[in-house]
Amino acid sequence: MMTDEWVEQLTCAIQCTHCDKQIGADDQRILSVYDHQAICMDCKSIEEQRPDYEEISKQMIGQCLIDTEVKWGDPQGYCYHHFYPFKC
Numbered sequence: 287m288m289t290d291e292w293v294e295q296l297t298c299a300i301q302c303t304h305c306d307k308q309i310g311a312d313d314q315r316i317l318s319v320y321d322h323q324a325i326c327m328d329c330k331s332i333e334e335q336r337p338d339y340e341e342i343s344k345q346m347i348g349q350c351l352i353d354t355e356v357k358w359g360d361p362q363g364y365c366y367h368h369f370y371p372f373k374c
Contacts, residue, residue, distance in 0.1 A: 299324030304332075314371035319346045327371060343368070 300309055303323035309315050315324045318333060319342050325333070333339060350365040 302326040302329055304329040312373060314373055316371045317368040319343045319368050322346075322350075322368070330371075 298311070299315060301307070302309055302315075302325050303321070304318065304325045305328070307326050307328070309324070309326055314327050316327065316330045317323065318325045318329070319339070320333065336342075346368060347365060350368070
């Protein structure tokens with residue numbers, strides 16, 4: 287189920303999937319709008335500089351809300367954690 291995958295694989299990710307930097311339990315992390323993986327805040331800043339970021343963000347959030355809220359309800363803020371940092 288989506289909720290199990292989100293909780294187990296993303297909420298307490300200990301390593302940034304983009305730069306391999308270690309992410310501590312008290313460090314903020316956020317989900318990439320490009321691949322939905324947990325990334326560090328430095329990589330999020332880099333992601334936000336990409337010329338297609340705004341368009342990809344709009345597409346991602348629209349599709350994410352459709353995919354998760356309609357089928358399962360929003361599993362623990364999955365879609366919103368692409369834009370709002372969270373801790374483990």
